[in-house]
Amino acid sequence: MAEQAAAVVCVTGASGYIASWLVKLLLHRGYTVRATVRNLSDPQKVEHLLALEGAAERLKLFESDLLIQGSFDSVVHGCQAVFHTASPVALVASDPQKELIDPAVKGTMNVLESCKKASLKRVIITSSMASVMFNYNPLGPDVVVDESWYSDTAFCRDKKEWYALSKTLAETAAREFSEANGLDLITLHPGFVIGPLLQPTINLTSQSFADLISKGKEVWPSGVYRYVDVRDTALAHILAFENVTARGRYCLVNKVIRSSQALDMLTQIFPSLELATVDKKKNDGVGNGSLDDNLPPYKVSKERAESLGVCFTPLEVTFKDTVESLKEKGIIDF
Structure with missing residues (x-):
């Protein structure tokens, strides 16, 4: 542990929701962190980290741009690991290629090109359940989604699921x-991430959770949520390195x-x-359309996450801490 705690690591997109917690936990464990943000002059991007x-x-902050080749060269040089969290998150895009696909794909490749030039132990990328579940596979109470599942690009294009x-x-x-x-690449695939916020601005999933509370709004058409605590998600990144x-x-x-x-x-x-209130008789988009709250919509396997040492926070605790934050x-307001 002493060797790990003395390691120098890089976190891209450090001002984000998951990344801010990742930086916090890395510092708490004794790591030296090189963190990238898009704009060092923006207090909303840096003050909560500092x-x-x-x-x-x-902690040392760097300004880097996902779409500029070589932008991460100097940051990752000398690091033992890179945690690549930077990627746009949006459910709606007027220009999906420009707003979502290019930053996600080209940005990831630019980071990996920089990693290739450095002597790294490991690269950990924050992916999403969106790259696991968006396909034609049927879902139901007896289905267990696991790491062998992959999203289908044809399905995503057909359904206009641009983030996925x-x-x-x-x-x-x-x-x-x-x-x-x-x-040595590891990808982590969190679901619907909630929990306390460190950053001053609200992120998509936290806003969606706030909407669920204030409006009973069903963010996903199915009204089904794959909840995970932001602190568990951040810790899983560190455990994947260690x-x-x-x-x-x-x-x-x-x-x-x-x-x-949830309500x-x-x-x-x-x-x-x-x-x-939510109409419990409404077709939830899963199975044959009959909604039974006593049955799970489907399950997601925890086996591999728990093999890393992840102990998931009780959902009641996550809900309580999210609302209070x-x-x-x-x-x-209530």
Whole structure:
């Protein structure tokens, strides 16, 4: 552990939701962190990172652009590992190629090109369940999704699932490049990430969770959520570096539940919340259209994540901490 804690590592897109927690936990474990942001002059990108415990001694910020080749060369030089988290997240895009696909794919390749030039132990990429589940495979209570599943690019294009397409193309390109160039690549695939916010601006999944609370809004057409705690997600990145036997892909999902179940759980934790209700008779898009809250929509395997040492935070704790964080930041009020 002493050797690992003394390591110098790079985190790309460090101002983001998962990445901010990753930087926090790395500093807490004694790592020296080189972190990239898009704009060093933007206080919303840097101030919360500079305020982290240990930042003054072991955090250095760099300005890098995903679409500029060589932008990461000087940052990754001398690092033992790179955590590549930087990638745009959006459910809607007017120009999917420019807004999502190019930054995800070209950005990943630019980072890996820089990693190829450096002597690295390992490259860990933050992918998504979006590169695992968007395909024609049937879902139902008896189905267990695992790392052998891959999203289908034809399906993504047909359904206009541009974010899923960007993550799928980026993962495929990264794996092909790493295999051809001898990089030790690990991809992590978190689901719907919630938990306390460190950054001053709200991210997509946190906003969606706030919408679920305030409006009863079903963010996904199916009203099904693959929840995972942001702290568990960040820690899984570190464990993927520290565990010498780690290989390949890791799904990160604590529990799959429906909107109605999430709202019921929130009502139990916060009785004072006046929550909108979800029509439990509505077709949830899974199985034959009959919604039974006693059955899971489907499951996501935890086996490989737990083999890394991930102990998933109880969902009730994640919900409580998320709501309290959103309230503290003035995003919800009750």
